[in-house]
Amino acid sequence: xxxxxxxxxxxxxxxxxxxxxxxxxxxxxxxxxxxxxxxxxxxxxxxxxxxxxxxxxxxxxxxxxxxxxxxxxxxxxxxxxxxxxxxxxxxxxxxxxxxxxxxxxxxxxxxxxxxxxxxxxxxxxxxxxxxxxxxxxxxxxxxxxxxxxxxxxxxxxxxxxxxxxxxxxxxxxxxxxxxxxxxxxxxxxxxxxxxxxxxxxxxxxxxxxxxxxxxxxxxxxxxxxxxxxxxxxx
Amino acid sequence: xxxxxxxxxxxxxxxxxxxxxxxxxxxxxxxxxxxxxxxxxxxxxxxxxxxxxxxxxxxxxxxxxxxxxxxxxxxxxxxxxxxxxxxxxxxxxxxxxxxxxxxxxxxxxxxxxxxxxxxxxxxxxxxxxxxxxxxxxxxxxxxxxxxxxxxxxxxxxxxxxxxxxxxxxxxxxxxxxxxxxxxxxxxxxxxxxxxxxxxxxxxxxxxxxxxxxxxxxxxxxxxxxxxxxxxxxxxxxxxxxxxxxxxxxxxxxxxxxxxxxxxxxxxxxxxxxxxxxxxxxxxxxxxxxxxxxxxxxxxxxxxxxxxxxxxxxxxxxxxxxxxxxxxxxxxxxxxxxxxxxxxxxxxxxxxxxxxxxxxxxxxxxxxxxxxxxxxxxxxxxxxxxxxxxxxxxxxxxxxxxxxxxxxxxxxxxxxxxxxxxx
Numbered sequence: 001x002x003x004x005x006x007x008x009x010x011x012x013x014x015x016x017x018x019x020x021x022x023x024x025x026x027x028x029x030x031x032x033x034x035x036x037x038x039x040x041x042x043x044x045x046x047x048x049x050x051x052x053x054x055x056x057x058x059x060x061x062x063x064x065x066x067x068x069x070x071x072x073x074x075x076x077x078x079x080x081x082x083x084x085x086x087x088x089x090x091x092x093x094x095x096x097x098x099x100x101x102x103x104x105x106x107x108x109x110x111x112x113x114x115x116x117x118x119x120x121x122x123x124x125x126x127x128x129x130x131x132x133x134x135x136x137x138x139x140x141x142x143x144x145x146x147x148x149x150x151x152x153x154x155x156x157x158x159x160x161x162x163x164x165x166x167x168x169x170x171x172x173x174x175x176x177x178x179x180x181x182x183x184x185x186x187x188x189x190x191x192x193x194x195x196x197x198x199x200x201x202x203x204x205x206x207x208x209x210x211x212x213x214x215x216x217x218x219x220x221x222x223x224x225x226x227x228x229x230x231x232x233x234x
Numbered sequence: 235x236x237x238x239x240x241x242x243x244x245x246x247x248x249x250x251x252x253x254x255x256x257x258x259x260x261x262x263x264x265x266x267x268x269x270x271x272x273x274x275x276x277x278x279x280x281x282x283x284x285x286x287x288x289x290x291x292x293x294x295x296x297x298x299x300x301x302x303x304x305x306x307x308x309x310x311x312x313x314x315x316x317x318x319x320x321x322x323x324x325x326x327x328x329x330x331x332x333x334x335x336x337x338x339x340x341x342x343x344x345x346x347x348x349x350x351x352x353x354x355x356x357x358x359x360x361x362x363x364x365x366x367x368x369x370x371x372x373x374x375x376x377x378x379x380x381x382x383x384x385x386x387x388x389x390x391x392x393x394x395x396x397x398x399x400x401x402x403x404x405x406x407x408x409x410x411x412x413x414x415x416x417x418x419x420x421x422x423x424x425x426x427x428x429x430x431x432x433x434x435x436x437x438x439x440x441x442x443x444x445x446x447x448x449x450x451x452x453x454x455x456x457x458x459x460x461x462x463x464x465x466x467x468x469x470x471x472x473x474x475x476x477x478x479x480x481x482x483x484x485x486x487x488x489x490x491x492x493x494x495x496x497x498x499x500x501x502x503x504x505x506x507x508x509x510x511x512x513x514x515x516x517x518x519x520x521x522x523x524x525x526x527x528x529x530x531x532x533x534x535x536x537x538x539x540x541x542x543x544x545x546x547x548x549x550x551x552x553x554x555x556x557x558x559x560x561x562x563x564x565x566x567x568x569x570x571x572x573x574x575x576x577x578x579x580x581x582x583x584x585x586x587x588x589x590x591x592x593x594x595x596x597x598x599x600x601x602x603x604x605x606x607x608x609x610x611x612x613x614x615x616x617x618x619x620x621x622x623x624x625x626x627x628x629x630x631x632x633x634x635x636x637x638x639x640x641x642x643x644x645x646x647x648x649x650x651x652x653x654x655x656x
Contacts, residue, residue: 059596062554137599140551144605147547148486150540154547231532231615233402233488234423 023102030098037094045087052079060133085125089118124176131169135162160195167191240346241353245332249353252328256288257281257378258356260347264297264338266364267306273369274310274329277362280374281327288382291354294331295346297338303364304331340491341452345443348434358382359434363425368474376470376520377428387433387465390424390457392518393475397622397630398532400475401615404634406586407454407492413641414500414648415461416510420469422457423492429456433465445502451495458499462506471521489604489611497593497604508649512642534572537616541577542568544609551606555592557651560584567613577610577617579640585610586641587648594652 052058061067061078076084096111139162146154171188175181241249259277263270274292281290294307308329334346344361351359358381360374380386393400403423411422429437437459443449460467500507545552545568552561563581570576586607593603622630 062597140598140602143547144551144602147544148605148608150543154543231401231537231619232399233485233611234400234425234492 026102029101033098034095037091041087041090044090045083048086049083120176124173128173135165241349248330249350252291255291255354256357257285257290258351258359259292260361261294261364262343263294263303263364265299265301266303267301269367270303270306270364274307276369276371280371283371284375290327292329293347293350295343296331296333298333298336307331341449344452348438352435357431358428360428368476370473373472376472380468381428381430386468387430388460388467389428390419390421390469391426392420392469392471394473395475401618405614405618409638409641412513412638413645414507416513417461418513418515419457423454433460451491454492454495462503468517468519470519485608486605494604497590501594532619534616537612538572538575541609541613548606554597556588560588575616577613579637582614583640583644591651
């Protein structure tokens with residue numbers, strides 16, 4: 001009985017040793033891939049950082065208002081953030097590539113899914129960035145035009161423009177990422193509809209005075225103003 | 235002549251029929267039928283009276299008028315002028331017109347006239363604004379004579395103005411051009427001026443038209459080109475100028491054409507202007523600028539409210555353009571009532587220079603920077619009105635000199651912030 005137990009135990013240890021010996025080269029390959037991946041990802045990070053600095057990406061990001069947003073959230077600069085993102089995506093890709101060498105059943109599918117997902121992630125980031133740029137540009141343009149036209153609710157108009165463009169960009173991002181497509185579509189439609197309905201009600205009921213003032217200014221006061229002298233810039 | 239010509243074959247044919255001339259009078263028009271006829275008659279009278287022996291042509295560059303303006307220019311009969319003045323020209327006076335585009339573009343219009351003048355080998359080219367309803371025949375003499383007889387290359391106008399007119403010119407364009415480029419040209423954005431064939435030809439050949447600032451404001455870019463190119467500049471007193479009425483919406487486009495062009499010119503001309511200190515006078519002929527006393531009924535409260543509202547609403551925009559001390563000062567001024575309102579000359583000069591530096595560095599969209607200047611300009615206009623409310627014409631002049639002095643004094647500050655940020 002004792003011999004049988006010892007024999008079985010020896011066989012199990014030998015099997016484990018054989019399996020380990022079988023996996024060891026793959027593990028080494030995985031580690032090599034992960035290390036090489038880290039080096040490549042690090043170089044890629046430096047390259048991306050250099051390119052972004054050369055193309056004055058931080059200035060673009062500052063103009064878009066993204067820098068302020070990152071600063072408020074205690075995050076690093078946009079250039080640093082993008083280069084770090086590239087580093088982690090690249091390294092994670094190499095690590096997963098290394099893991100696939102181990103030949104663990106079932107993991108292959110997830111790894112290939114991850115690689116298929118990367119282009120979507122990239123497109124989503126681009127949409128998000130340009131969404132921020134567009135929202136900031138058009139909200140500022142609306143604010144300036146409204147202030148120069150002496151529109152009383154200039155800031156409200158500007159914020160509305162920013163919110164609508166941001167919601168639109170975010171819904172596009174979620175659609176690209178495939179996260180709750182239907183939910184996002186319904187949420188977007190609901191929010192957009194609510195905003196429009198809110199504006200309609202606000203103008204219809206709450207904004208009676210504003211509408212009256214606007215019409216008076218357009219139709220009645222203009223006659224008075226025409227009698228006043230105007231400053232000529234040139 | 236510039237290699238890439240704008241002139242159509244038909245227009246060139248008309249110019250060939252005219253032959254060589256001594257003087258070209260250019261009119262850049264767009265739907266000016268209400269004012270153009272008396273202006274053409276005044277030009278004809280000016281040519282008959284002042285240049286009877288010179289060969290002259292009136293050239294109209296039209297930006298797609300729908301009201302028959304070009305026909306009014308070419309069809310204006312000289313007989314009435316002959317009968318009125320009893321003076322006859324010794325040469326045929328030609329008037330030709332071309333439509334350079336379907337929509338007006340001041341840069342293309344000016345270029346068309348200068349190219350035509352170059353083709354006709356005109357010794358001088360005088361540009362007259364189709365809005366100048368107060369034009370007198372003598373204007374032509376005041377503008378063209380210094381080019382014919384004194385070898386000047388650019389003759390800018392000086393006017394007798396109402397206090398409510400030329401506010402941007404007096405508070406920004408003149409002081410800033412003077413402090414930056416070192417020449418005291420009173421009307422750097424001139425709607426009437428005369429240019430020599432030498433300067434016109436160089437201006438056409440310099441490919442300056444391809445640059446943004448030149449396209450934005452060709453009139454001010456011509457003055458700046460003459461100043462930076464060390465051409466001989468004079469200014470001549472013309473008489474009373476009444477500016478055409480402009481709506482609030484026009485103010486933004488005026489800012490783009492004038493201040494935008496001036497700010498843009500600083501980028502390319504940095505090596506020139508960065509070494510200039512102080513300013514020197516420009517030869518002034520036929521009189522000095524004059525102010526016309528007038529009782530104004532400007533809505534001062536409206537101006538003050540628009541300034542204060544702009545400072546409050548555009549806080550985020552101003553924080554990216556202005557330095558914290560300047561913005562704090564603006565916030566303080568915004569709390570003042572109409573009675574004690576004062577946007578001092580030094581703060582205004584600093585504001586303008588910080589806007590210019592931010593425009594150079596494109597801290598935000600450049601057009602947004604120009605638009606953000608509008609409410610601040612309104613605040614400065616109010617101070618200008620309040621300061622000149624009861625003063626004499628002489629005290630107006632003193633205050634204008636003091637403002638220019640502030641711009642000149644603060645020029646090192648502009649150089650300091652030019653590349654370094656706030």
